[in-house]
Amino acid sequence: MTPATPAAEPHTAFEAANPHLAKKKFLEDAAEHVRDTGHRAFVRKALGGYYTSRDTQKSRYRDWEQARDAASLAKWSAVNRLDELLPRFVAKFEANGGRVHWARNAEEARDIILGLLRATKQEAIIKSKCMTSEEIHLNAAMEADGYGVVESDLGEFIQQLRGEPPYHFVFPCMHVRRDEISDLFGKHLGTPPTDSPEELTMIARRHMRRLYIDADVGITGANFLVAETGQISITENEGNARLTAALPRVHIAISGIEKVIEHLDDLAVLLPMLATAGAGQPMTCYNTLYAGPRKPGECDGPEEMHLVLLDNSRTALLADPEQRDALHCIRCGACLNVCPIFKNVGGFTYGTTYQGPIGSVITPHLRGLADWNHLSGASSLCGACTDACPVRIDIHHHLLHNRRNAAISAPSRLERLGHRLFVMVAKRPWLFATGGAVFRRTLWLIKKLRPPLLRDWLATRDLPPAPAHSFRSLWRTRA
Amino acid sequence: MAPQVGLAVARVLERLGHTCEFRPAQTCCGQPSFNSGYWDEARSVAIHALDVFAGAEAVVGPSGSCVAMMRVFYPQILTGTPHEQAALDLAARTFEFGEFLVEKLGVTDVGARFPHRVTYHDGCHGLRELRIKNAPRELLRHVRDLEFVECDDTESCCGFGGLFSVKYPMISTAMAEVKGGSLARTECDYIVSSDPSCQLQLDGWLSRSGKKPRTIHLAEVLAGADA
Numbered sequence: 001m002t003p004a005t006p007a008a009e010p011h012t013a014f015e016a017a018n019p020h021l022a023k024k025k026f027l028e029d030a031a032e033h034v035r036d037t038g039h040r041a042f043v044r045k046a047l048g049g050y051y052t053s054r055d056t057q058k059s060r061y062r063d064w065e066q067a068r069d070a071a072s073l074a075k076w077s078a079v080n081r082l083d084e085l086l087p088r089f090v091a092k093f094e095a096n097g098g099r100v101h102w103a104r105n106a107e108e109a110r111d112i113i114l115g116l117l118r119a120t121k122q123e124a125i126i127k128s129k130c131m132t133s134e135e136i137h138l139n140a141a142m143e144a145d146g147y148g149v150v151e152s153d154l155g156e157f158i159q160q161l162r163g164e165p166p167y168h169f170v171f172p173c174m175h176v177r178r179d180e181i182s183d184l185f186g187k188h189l190g191t192p193p194t195d196s197p198e199e200l201t202m203i204a205r206r207h208m209r210r211l212y213i214d215a216d217v218g219i220t221g222a223n224f225l226v227a228e229t230g231q232i233s234i235t236e237n238e239g240n241a242r243l244t245a246a247l248p249r250v251h252i253a254i255s256g257i258e259k260v261i262e263h264l265d266d267l268a269v270l271l272p273m274l275a276t277a278g279a280g281q282p283m284t285c286y287n288t289l290y291a292g293p294r295k296p297g298e299c300d301g302p303e304e305m306h307l308v309l310l311d312n313s314r315t316a317l318l319a320d321p322e323q324r325d326a327l328h329c330i331r332c333g334a335c336l337n338v339c340p341i342f343k344n345v346g347g348f349t350y351g352t353t354y355q356g357p358i359g360s361v362i363t364p365h366l367r368g369l370a371d372w373n374h375l376s377g378a379s380s381l382c383g384a385c386t387d388a389c390p391v392r393i394d395i396h397h398h399l400l401h402n403r404r405n406a407a408i409s410a411p412s413r414l415e416r417l418g419h420r421l422f423v424m425v426a427k428r429p430w431l432f433a434t435g436g437a438v439f440r441r442t443l444w445l446i447k448k449l450r451p452p453l454l455r456d457w458l459a460t461r462d463l464p465p466a467p468a469h470s471f472r473s474l475w476r477t478r479a
Numbered sequence: 480m481a482p483q484v485g486l487a488v489a490r491v492l493e494r495l496g497h498t499c500e501f502r503p504a505q506t507c508c509g510q511p512s513f514n515s516g517y518w519d520e521a522r523s524v525a526i527h528a529l530d531v532f533a534g535a536e537a538v539v540g541p542s543g544s545c546v547a548m549m550r551v552f553y554p555q556i557l558t559g560t561p562h563e564q565a566a567l568d569l570a571a572r573t574f575e576f577g578e579f580l581v582e583k584l585g586v587t588d589v590g591a592r593f594p595h596r597v598t599y600h601d602g603c604h605g606l607r608e609l610r611i612k613n614a615p616r617e618l619l620r621h622v623r624d625l626e627f628v629e630c631d632d633t634e635s636c637c638g639f640g641g642l643f644s645v646k647y648p649m650i651s652t653a654m655a656e657v658k659g660g661s662l663a664r665t666e667c668d669y670i671v672s673s674d675p676s677c678q679l680q681l682d683g684w685l686s687r688s689g690k691k692p693r694t695i696h697l698a699e700v701l702a703g704a705d706a
Contacts, residue, residue, distance in 0.1 A: 027647070034653040044657070340636050344653040378647050380640025380654065381514065383607035403516030411517075419517040425506075426524045432506040456648035461655070461683030464480070471482035475501050478486065 022351055023374035029349040030378070039175065040344055046174055047337050053280030054334075060282065071273050072392035074266040075328035078227075082318065085227040085260045086309070092230025096292030098305040106136035109310050113138060113219075113252060114145055116306055120250050122216030126208075128234075128241035129153035130221030131169050131331060132254045132310055135353045135366075138219075149219075150211050152240035154204050161188050167347035169354055170278050170333030175346065208240070218248040218302070222255035223330065224270060225307075227262050231289040232307065235274060239286050251293070251302040257309050258318075258327040270330065277390040278332035317365045323398050326361050328391040335385035335395055341378055350375065357385035361398040369402065370410045376402035433472055440466040481675045487702035488541050488576055491589055495580075504531045510548040514641050518556050525553045529565045537583065538573045541698050542674050543605025546575040551608045575605055577673055577697050581614035588621035591701045595668040596626040600658070600681065600694070601634050602674035615673055615697050622700060632661035639680035655684035663690040670694045 034040070058064045078085055090100045101116075103109035117125070125147055133139065139160075142149050151160040155172035159165065161184050166172035173181075181200055182193045191203045212218075220241050224233040232253055234241050245251045261270065267287075275281040294301035318324055336342045336356030347355045352363045352375070360375035376399040385395040407416070425431050439446075443466040450458060457463060489499040509524030528549065532538050540546040550570040557566040580586045599619065605611040619627050638644065638654025645651075659681055662670050670692050672678050678694040685692060 027649075030647070031649045034649045040653065040657075340638065340654045340657070341650060344650055344657070377643070378650060380603070380636050380638055380643050380651070382603035382636035382640070384603075384634070384636070387607060400514065400516070403514070404518050405516070407516030407518070415515065416517065419512045419515065419520040422507075422512060423509075423520045423523050426509065427506070427527045429504045429506055433503075453642075453645040456645045457683070459648060460652040460687060461680070462686040463679075463683060464686075467480065467482050469482060471485045471501075472503060474482050474486060475489075 020371055022371050025351060026349060026374055026378070029351075030345040033346045033349050034344055039346065042177070043175060043343055043346065046171075047343065050280050050337055054276060054337075055280075057276040057280055057282050061276075067269060067273060068390055068392055070269045071330075071390050072325075072328060074261055074263075074270060075330070075391045076325065078261045078266075079258060079318070079324065079327045081262075082257060082260065085262055086257060089225050089227040089230060089260050090309075092227070093225075093232075093292070093307060094230075096230050097295065098230070098292045098307055101306060101308045103136075103308055103310045103312070105312050106310075109136045109254065109308050109312070110138060110141045112308055113254070114141065116250070116252060117142070117145070117147060117217060120216060120304075122249070123147055124211070124215045125149040125217045125219060126152050126211050126215035126244050126248060127156075127219040128221070128236065128244040129156050129172075130219065130254055131166070131353060132221055132256055133219065134165060134169075135312065136254075136310065138254075150208070150215075152208055152212070152238075152244050153236070154201060154238060154240075157204055157208070158184065161185075164348070165353075167355075168333060168336055168342075169331060169356075169359075170336075212243045212247045215244075215248040217250045217252060218244040218246075219252045219254065220245050222253050222259055222307070223274065224267060225255060225260040226264050226267070226289070227260055228264050229289075229291065231264070231291045233267060233271070233287065233289050235271065235284045235287050237279075237281075237285045242286060242288055245288075245290055246301055249302060250304045250306070251290070252306045252308065253290070254308045254310060256314055257311055258314055258329075273390040274330050274332050277334035277388065313366045317362065320365075322401055323361065323365070325391075325393050326358070326365070326395075326398060328393050329358050329362075330391060332390060334388040334390060338384040338388045340380070340382065340384070345378075357395045357399070358389075358393065361393075361395055361402065364402050364406075369406050373402055373406035373410075376400075376406070433470070436470055436472075440468075440470065480679065481696070484541050484675060484696045484698055487696065487698035488539065490702040491580070491591075491698060492539070495584065495586060495589065500535070502531050502535075506531075508545045508548040510544065510552075511641055513548065513552055513556065514643075521552075522556050522560070525549075525557060525566070526562055529553075529562055529569055532569055532572075533565070535572065537579065538569065539576055539579045540573065541576045541696060542676065543575050543602045543609055543611060544674050544676055546573055547604035547608035549573045575609055575611055575673060577615040577618055578605075578609065578611045580701075581617050587617045589618070589701045591621075591703045592623040592625075593700045593703070594624035596628060596666070597669045597671050597695075597700070598628050598630045598662060598665045598667040599633065600630070600637065600662060600670050600672045600677060602672060602677045603636050605673055606634060611673070615671065618697065618701060619671060625700070628665045628667055630662050630665050632658060635661070637677045637680045639676050641676070644680060651680070652684065655680055656688075659684045659688070659690065663692055665692075667692050669700075671697050671700055673697050 061067050101112045151157045158173040167175045185191045185203050222232045223235045275284040293305040339356050342356040352359045364372040379399050381396050383396045509521040513521035550573045553566040557563050635658050637658045638651040672694050681694050
């Protein structure tokens with residue numbers, strides 16, 4: 001059973017104004033998105049390339065399924081011993097010269113970071129990709145306090161210029177066409193139009209170099225926290241996180257508490273699997289371990305290194321033995337990439353920090369089941385996500401668990417009545433058979449009347465005429 | 480909605496020398512309530528089914544979805560109740576039709592003829608809850624005059640998902656559009672399926688959008704049905 005969910009923080013201005021309309025907005029946005037067949041085909045095509053490279057890389061494992069077992073075990077044993085491993089990590093990290101700040105929720109995390117910024121008396125901030133910062137709406141808070149912040153991950157930079165949140169938590173601008181990026185750079189950076197991906201990358205790179213040098217504070221996320229050594233592991237493809245962490249005077253990392261793992265050796269399976277499942281790569285281009293600030297006698301690295309450890313309902317999820325494995329998530333995005341719902345409604349329709357199947361599982365825990373259960377309902381339960389998950393989270397069954405929890409904590413009276421009627425019929429074979437006969441004889445009329453639900457079917461799909469005879473009667477009379 | 484499927488199942492099994500029985504007390508497996516989160520209601524229907532199928536040597540269902548409900552989910556929702564053992568017992572005796580032929584009876588050639596070009600649609604419950612992938616293909620490979628073509632998108636969901644298809648009709652239809660489109664591109668005459676619910680969804684969309692192929696149940700192909 002899910003423990004009581006804490007009061008959720010509004011995610012957008014819309015949500016703040018309409019706390020209980022998330023479902024309505026989801027349905028409207030989904031309906032609008034599915035009409036954009038060009039966009040859907042574009043996303044399918046982009047992911048088609050990913051499937052090919054993912055499968056190529058998977059085939060290089062001697063046994064991918066065993067690798068999943070190993071990765072899942074590493075995360076399972078860490079998540080189930082957070083009480084022991086977190087203090088061990090913190091002791092090592094602080095012994096290395098870093099400082100840990102504990103945040104119970106988004107507000108505390110923002111206050112800690114804004115406090116650190118005020119203490120450094122600096123204003124220029126460079127930031128690498130960090131979904132936890134999206135979760136706590138950090139950029140908006142920093143900007144409101146007058147700080148200038150620039151996203152250094154190319155995809156996040158593009159999204160920042162577009163004024164949009166990430167579309168996909170690993171591929172933030174996967175929905176944006178190359179010519180749109182060219183126009184965007186032209187508008188904001190004054191660069192000439194180009195169709196070359198290399199040139200577009202170089203434009204961003206040239207723009208960014210100066211900013212790394214000028215920035216006083218670098219903010220990063222964290223992929224893993226290694227308890228054994230007190231190191232932060234960060235995975236990236238562009239080298240921007242290294243510059244973000246190394247060049248500014250102060251490095252602030254933000255991480256959910258579930259990111260801790262016990263052994264450095266665990267990375268031997270987790271890093272390649274993160275790369276393969278997430279992006280179809282053998283390894284991500286840059287995998288760096290950060291072990292504290294610059295030490296006496298060292299020539300580079302930040303003078304201060306802070307780590308904000310965020311709970312934000314994670315301990316509540318930890319207390320749920322049924323769905324605790326959702327904390328195994330390494331945010332690879334594999335479940336989004338295979339999800340037919342994600343591919344057809346797009347990343348923004350979810351209205352959440354974490355999109356796709358894993359987002360539909362955890363968002364009700366982060367922001368309240370009553371307002372977010374519709375995401376668990378918006379699934380055909382096909383299970384492609386669960387098969388894709390490198391750490392074996394039972395994703396699609398957790399959608400069922402959320403539906404059950406919602407039916408208990410906030411049942412819809414009408415729906416419950418419907419199910420009770422259904423049980424009444426299903427437990428009485430004579431009534432079931434009679435109901436079937438009535439249905440067969442009146443289906444033509446029902447189709448004309450178009451009652452709710454059937455109306456939704458008939459709007460886009462045909463329904464064949466009812467068969468003349470039931471299986472029961474055919475069985476009785478067969479030779 | 481598809482009485483011919485049950486009859487086809489019986490025809491194939493009887494041709495192989497087995498005796499088929501239909502118990503008129505049989506109704507629904509209860510999945511609509513289970514998937515909607517109304518597990519108390521689903522439990523009540525499940526207990527009825529346990530009674531109905533008590534004593535049967537094997538229970539064969541022509542639907543990966545219903546079989547997954549009975550084999551995978553009954554034991555889960557009845558754990559810790561007095562019906563737990565009966566649920567596990569039924570789960571061990573319950574088989575999906577194609578799986579039963581290949582895995583349980585060891586039969587891959589049922590002597591069928593079907594002179595058409597067909598592709599196979601993997602239903603999600605059969606594929607991912609029951610791990611059925613090869614059995615239907617093995618069976619189709621042995622059908623005389625049948626030309627099999629694999630769809631490059633064969634493991635994608637058709638978008639039915641039970642009540643999902645009417646609670647989120649736009650997403651469900653978008654999924655049918657993608658999967659139905661891929662299936663139609665194989666230029667097959669028939670799309671073979673082991674799930675009447677997927678058939679309802681795919682045929683519903685194919686018919687509305689004027690695409691040619693229609694679905695047919697695996698049992699109908701194996702029974703030698705020729706439309």
